[in-house]
Amino acid sequence: MMGLPALVCGWFFNKFKGSAPSRQALVGGLVGAGGTVLAALILALLLVTGGEDFFGVAKIALVAHVPVIIIEGAVSALTVGFLARVKPALLLHAFESPPGQAHG
Amino acid sequence: MPLKVPLDRRMADPTLIQMPLWQLLVMVITPLAVLGAGVTLLRWLIRKRSAEKDDPDWSVPQLEGTAGRSPFHRWDVRCKIVTILVYSFMITAIQQITPAFVAIGLSCLVLVVARASLAKVLMRLLAIVGFITMFLLVMPFTVPLHSGDTVIVFGGLNWLHFSMRGFWLAATIAAKAVAITLLMEPLLATAPLPVTLQGLSRLGVPDMAGQMVLLSYRYLNVFRHEARRMSTGMQVRGFRKRSNVATVQTMANFLGMLFVRSFERTERVFDAMRARGYKGHFPDQAELRLRPVDLVGAGLWLIIGVALLVYDRML
Numbered sequence: 001m002m003g004l005p006a007l008v009c010g011w012f013f014n015k016f017k018g019s020a021p022s023r024q025a026l027v028g029g030l031v032g033a034g035g036t037v038l039a040a041l042i043l044a045l046l047l048v049t050g051g052e053d054f055f056g057v058a059k060i061a062l063v064a065h066v067p068v069i070i071i072e073g074a075v076s077a078l079t080v081g082f083l084a085r086v087k088p089a090l091l092l093h094a095f096e097s098p099p100g101q102a103h104g
Numbered sequence: 105m106p107l108k109v110p111l112d113r114r115m116a117d118p119t120l121i122q123m124p125l126w127q128l129l130v131m132v133i134t135p136l137a138v139l140g141a142g143v144t145l146l147r148w149l150i151r152k153r154s155a156e157k158d159d160p161d162w163s164v165p166q167l168e169g170t171a172g173r174s175p176f177h178r179w180d181v182r183c184k185i186v187t188i189l190v191y192s193f194m195i196t197a198i199q200q201i202t203p204a205f206v207a208i209g210l211s212c213l214v215l216v217v218a219r220a221s222l223a224k225v226l227m228r229l230l231a232i233v234g235f236i237t238m239f240l241l242v243m244p245f246t247v248p249l250h251s252g253d254t255v256i257v258f259g260g261l262n263w264l265h266f267s268m269r270g271f272w273l274a275a276t277i278a279a280k281a282v283a284i285t286l287l288m289e290p291l292l293a294t295a296p297l298p299v300t301l302q303g304l305s306r307l308g309v310p311d312m313a314g315q316m317v318l319l320s321y322r323y324l325n326v327f328r329h330e331a332r333r334m335s336t337g338m339q340v341r342g343f344r345k346r347s348n349v350a351t352v353q354t355m356a357n358f359l360g361m362l363f364v365r366s367f368e369r370t371e372r373v374f375d376a377m378r379a380r381g382y383k384g385h386f387p388d389q390a391e392l393r394l395r396p397v398d399l400v401g402a403g404l405w406l407i408i409g410v411a412l413l414v415y416d417r418m419l
């Protein structure tokens with residue numbers, strides 16, 4: 001429920017991050033919010049499959065996630081922006097090491 | 105419109121109990137206040153205790169075995185994992201409230217036998233309390249009405265109906281969740297984590313997953329300490345959490361700095377591991393032996409689970 005959205009978002013971020021820090025921050029924020037959206041949707045879906053009795057709980061669970069989504073998006077946008085400025089290597093795909101500096 | 109008639113009929117069928125509005129306040133707010141106060145008190149107590157003792161780092165593997173303290177500590181890890189997981193799924197299949205409470209009783213019995221620490225059990229329960237409370241609060245008011253339901257209507261507010269069926273449904277879910285959560289402590293805390301993970305990998309879970317859990321668990325604590333140090337530093341420099349943009353900006357920088365530091369530490373740790381001959385797996389922590397007693401225990405427990413399910417379906 002939490003792991004799958006993270007994988008999806010990681011893939012999404014790598015696909016669309018571009019190279020400019022501002023674009024990376026924007027995509028990072030979208031992806032951060034998107035992860036929470038997906039998690040909320042999966043939770044609601046699981047609740048709805050429980051039967052008609054759970055519709056109310058599912059709706060409230062979705063609504064309760066809205067502030068979390070907003071905060072999540074803002075914080076991840078700023079965090080990714082910070083990382084893009086301070087240590088861009090962390091945002092590279094699968095931590096590929098910079099050329100000419102082999103490990104071990 | 106042919107649908108209209110049965111719908112109206114269905115709305116009329118449930119047994120209605122009228123109650124004045126103030127009883128709604130008493131019925132909903134009193135348990136909520138008691139629960140809230142209890143949770144706050146427990147949080148405070150646990151925080152105080154852990155601050156006093158400077159809680160021991162559970163992530164560091166204990167070198168001297170603590171085996172032999174209870175039947176659970178001696179039970180074979182593989183048997184323990186399979187039995188408790190299968191039993192947990194049996195609990196989720198319970199549909200009535202009484203067997204669910206019986207399951208809680210059994211879980212408490214298990215806790216006593218396993219000599220689990222009460223504080224840690226309570227911490228696990230605190231983790232699920234929010235989610236469970238949501239069910240208990242929301243479901244009685246949102247469950248669709250069926251014929252034969254008992255519904256309490258408060259002070260003529262017809263849209264606000266408290267369905268007893270919804271309440272019992274939510275209570276059953278809550279009881280099952282509590283019963284399973286209580287079992288997690290004997291499952292995870294009666295053997296060192298590396299041994300539990302070794303058992304998991306013997307059961308067919310990929311080795312890589314086990315190592316990821318082990319290392320994450322170890323370094324989660326390290327990074328928590330790092331985070332605590334950093335936040336102390338921020339407080340010393342006059343940072344206070346408020347609800348404004350600057351706080352969000354600072355928290356984002358804080359998180360980013362934590363990522364950077366953690367990543368650099370990870371690289372150093374990985375280099376150190378390779379320097380000491382790490383080749384993709386850790387040496388086995390303990391020799392796992394399956395004794396007949398282990399199997400008998402597992403069988404007995406699962407029989408109890410089946411009996412519980414049969415009792416549930418007979419009601």
